[in-house]
Amino acid sequence: MPKSKKRKKSSHSQPSATSKRPVSRRQALTTLGLYAAGATAVAASGTYIALDFTSKLAEADLSKIGNGLPTIVQIHDPSCSLCNQLQKQTRIALRDFDIEHQYLVANITTSDGLAFQGRMGQPHVTLILLDGDGVQLQVINGVTQSDAILAQLNAHFG
Secondary structure: OOOOOOOOOOOOOOOOOOOOOOOOHHHHHHHHHHHHHHHHHHHHHHHHHHHHHHHHHHHOOHHHOOOOOOEEEEEEOOOOHHHHHHHHHHHHHHHOOOOOOEEEEEEOOOHHHHHHHHHHOOOOOEEEEEOOOOOEEEEEEOOOOHHHHHHHHHHHHO
């Protein structure tokens, strides 16, 4: 039987792949900066999402109608591109509208929104202008440019 030969360890062995080199100060600061930037981005996006969600909840509260403030209600289907275009134009118009008001969204995919649409007898892609008592003043159907929306708001609430 042949004898197995054992290898002797060389005193001049190479460092293993798992051995670590010391991290330079520059590398540590760069890595720390990247983690800080990432954490800031995550926190900012979380805050934006929370604020956006809160504002959408407030806009969906149709019980505010008749509380003394002039109200603009959009009959809206979130999956409808025309509804989204009208909402964008309405938000642009509201930036220049100086009268105290409230903007609400009757989302027809919810029971409250669908009930409101039924009471008003209007299709989606519609704005309904209501006085402070909740009485209908004007209806704007279809996608409308922001300047035309602003003119209607000023004519009925101004």
